[in-house]
Amino acid sequence: MLVLVGAPLAAQNGGGAASRLAGRVPPAALPAIDSLIAAAVAESLPSEPLVQKALEGSAKGVPTDRLVNGVRRSLLQLREARVLVGRVMPDQQAPEAHVAAVSAALARGLAPAIVERLLTVAPNEPPGPVLHAAADLVAHRFNPDSAADLLVEAHNKGLHGMRLLDVAVAADHELQRAGGRTHADALARVRALLPNVPTAEVPPAVTRRRTKGS
Amino acid sequence: MMAMSPIDPGLQEALDGVRDPGTLPMDLREAYARLMGAANLLQTLPAVSVAARVMADIHDLKPERIRPGPRLMRWLARPRAVTLRLRPAWTLALAAGLAAILLISTQSTRSPIPGPHQGVAQFVGRFPGARSVEVVGSFNDWSRGSLHLRDENHDGIWHGAAVLPAGPHEYMFVVDGERWVPDPLAGRYVDDGFGAGGENSLLIVRPAQASLDDDATLR
Amino acid sequence: MVNDGAPSDVEVVARVLGGDGEAFGILIRRYEPGLLRFATRMLGNPDAAADAVAESLVRAYRHLAQCRDPARLRSWLYRITGNRCRSHLARRRTNDISLSEAPPLADASDSWAALERGEQVALVERALNALPAEKREAFVLKHVEGMSYEEMAAVTGARIPTLKMRVHRAREALLAALEELV
Numbered sequence: 001m002l003v004l005v006g007a008p009l010a011a012q013n014g015g016g017a018a019s020r021l022a023g024r025v026p027p028a029a030l031p032a033i034d035s036l037i038a039a040a041v042a043e044s045l046p047s048e049p050l051v052q053k054a055l056e057g058s059a060k061g062v063p064t065d066r067l068v069n070g071v072r073r074s075l076l077q078l079r080e081a082r083v084l085v086g087r088v089m090p091d092q093q094a095p096e097a098h099v100a101a102v103s104a105a106l107a108r109g110l111a112p113a114i115v116e117r118l119l120t121v122a123p124n125e126p127p128g129p130v131l132h133a134a135a136d137l138v139a140h141r142f143n144p145d146s147a148a149d150l151l152v153e154a155h156n157k158g159l160h161g162m163r164l165l166d167v168a169v170a171a172d173h174e175l176q177r178a179g180g181r182t183h184a185d186a187l188a189r190v191r192a193l194l195p196n197v198p199t200a201e202v203p204p205a206v207t208r209r210r211t212k213g214s
Numbered sequence: 215m216m217a218m219s220p221i222d223p224g225l226q227e228a229l230d231g232v233r234d235p236g237t238l239p240m241d242l243r244e245a246y247a248r249l250m251g252a253a254n255l256l257q258t259l260p261a262v263s264v265a266a267r268v269m270a271d272i273h274d275l276k277p278e279r280i281r282p283g284p285r286l287m288r289w290l291a292r293p294r295a296v297t298l299r300l301r302p303a304w305t306l307a308l309a310a311g312l313a314a315i316l317l318i319s320t321q322s323t324r325s326p327i328p329g330p331h332q333g334v335a336q337f338v339g340r341f342p343g344a345r346s347v348e349v350v351g352s353f354n355d356w357s358r359g360s361l362h363l364r365d366e367n368h369d370g371i372w373h374g375a376a377v378l379p380a381g382p383h384e385y386m387f388v389v390d391g392e393r394w395v396p397d398p399l400a401g402r403y404v405d406d407g408f409g410a411g412g413e414n415s416l417l418i419v420r421p422a423q424a425s426l427d428d429d430a431t432l433r
Numbered sequence: 434m435v436n437d438g439a440p441s442d443v444e445v446v447a448r449v450l451g452g453d454g455e456a457f458g459i460l461i462r463r464y465e466p467g468l469l470r471f472a473t474r475m476l477g478n479p480d481a482a483a484d485a486v487a488e489s490l491v492r493a494y495r496h497l498a499q500c501r502d503p504a505r506l507r508s509w510l511y512r513i514t515g516n517r518c519r520s521h522l523a524r525r526r527t528n529d530i531s532l533s534e535a536p537p538l539a540d541a542s543d544s545w546a547a548l549e550r551g552e553q554v555a556l557v558e559r560a561l562n563a564l565p566a567e568k569r570e571a572f573v574l575k576h577v578e579g580m581s582y583e584e585m586a587a588v589t590g591a592r593i594p595t596l597k598m599r600v601h602r603a604r605e606a607l608l609a610a611l612e613e614l615v
Contacts, residue, residue: 020355052352052355052356052384053407055355055356055357056352056356056384056406056414057406057408058356059350059356059357059358060356060394060406060408060412062408062410066408066409066410067408069408069409070406070407070408070409073407074407104382104404107404107405107407108402108404108416109405128381128382129418132382132402132418135402136402139402139523141519141590162418162420162421165418165420175590176496176513176516177496181590182586182590182591182592183590186590219605219609220605221601221604221605221608226601226604229576229604230597230600245608248608248611249576249604249607249608250576252557252560252607252611253572253576253577255550255553255554255557256470256474256554256557256558256561256573256576256577257470257577258470258554259466259467259469259470260466260469260470260473260479260482260483262469262479262483263465264461264465264469264483264486264487264490265458265461265462265465267487268461268487268490268491268494269455269457269458269461271487271491272454272457272491272494273454275491275494275495403523
């Protein structure tokens, strides 16, 4: 059965968040978490990552002090992300989606210098795919600078958005091949394929019959 | 933590096999013997064998169990990059059939069609003996009860699919209502930030209908 | 690595790719002892090692046509298994093996010679488990699996100078650990 999972209610402000957290977050943690979310709102940072982190920790039964620290850590990552985005886009307010995407990349362990370099390539495009592609490559032990080089080249050859994730997958596949391929070899082979790296197809999972909901 | 002192280069050469250990001073010969003795102790072979299990899994790879329709065959036949990394053998036979399951179920039930900024996420996990397996994550506000997996064959392999917004989603499996488990097939993991080494699985859902902007290259 | 009269890896691979899937059993019997030993040393857990090796062998079967040089099959199988072990370790969050998984210690006040062999193995395993994964892997491939640095490069994807450095550091750490334990 294919399930439609409705998108969670968007938290537009601290009040919206409060209604989602009530009854889910332990009462002892609520004041501190509310304060952190209010700080994010006041600083024009996206609050949804903090709401998600609070809901996650509550669902997992994380003790109150670690729950609050987890939300606080998310706020600190958002602040760091905004600084990085601000360096690349100094003439405008950092878009919340950019800040959230950069924060997610930092959470995956991508170094700030690599993040900043990749943001610079196409500052007006959604940065999520290229940052996740870089994080995938680094997680597979590719050299971060070499990984960034490959993604920059792929972008320059016309691969944007989700296609950059395909570049990371292709590099990993090259690494898995027999014959003693080093990481450098794998990147070189993918570079030679550009822009024709294999595409990850989505399954043809739907019919033409329209429905109004699940 | 103990301090390591550098090993004499002559000892390193002997251990690398480029120098006769008999030419080492006595104290280095003792160190040589100790390290080589340790290595010999580690050469004990395990008493187990995985041969029967591997051959059984290989037999399960034979294609006669599933007969995909023509549309699924075209999808399966296309070269593509798979976001999952190494997959256990038990998922291999399932993978070919999973999209078929989706096709069949969407033809027979009123299932939603992904919109322009949505995609289909597939979840599969091996939990023999489990009574229930559900997926909990950022896409359902980490709430229980909205995405249950099914084990129709009662073989311990639980699967399900959902239409989700395109983009990244963190999630975990909850087994039997109480055990939180990262998805071993996710391929991407992120520290959950709660300080106990916990990890969430990370899924990046692709739009079901790729935007023309995604790829400026014609194949 | 062929005994007299036994088919070579090249011959067996050709048979499997020609449709004789049962012939893959020859390769399993030939390589699983070393792969299991390698994986056990990497993961510190025989059950996890068995899972990793089984998954690796099935993957090798599925992708056998991609083994460009069947004469280097051994390196290829170790490479797949090493990757699988690294995936397992990455999911554990830390590359170190927790001491709760390490075998129980003998009384460290006993002299080495007085210990039973099993106790000696346990002490050495504990010292090995304390190494970071990369150094543990390098030491095991070099001194337990008996590989040359060239073959280790094929298995790990690392450059030979890097591997030599890892092996050298692993030796230093192990010697120090063994001197502490006994």
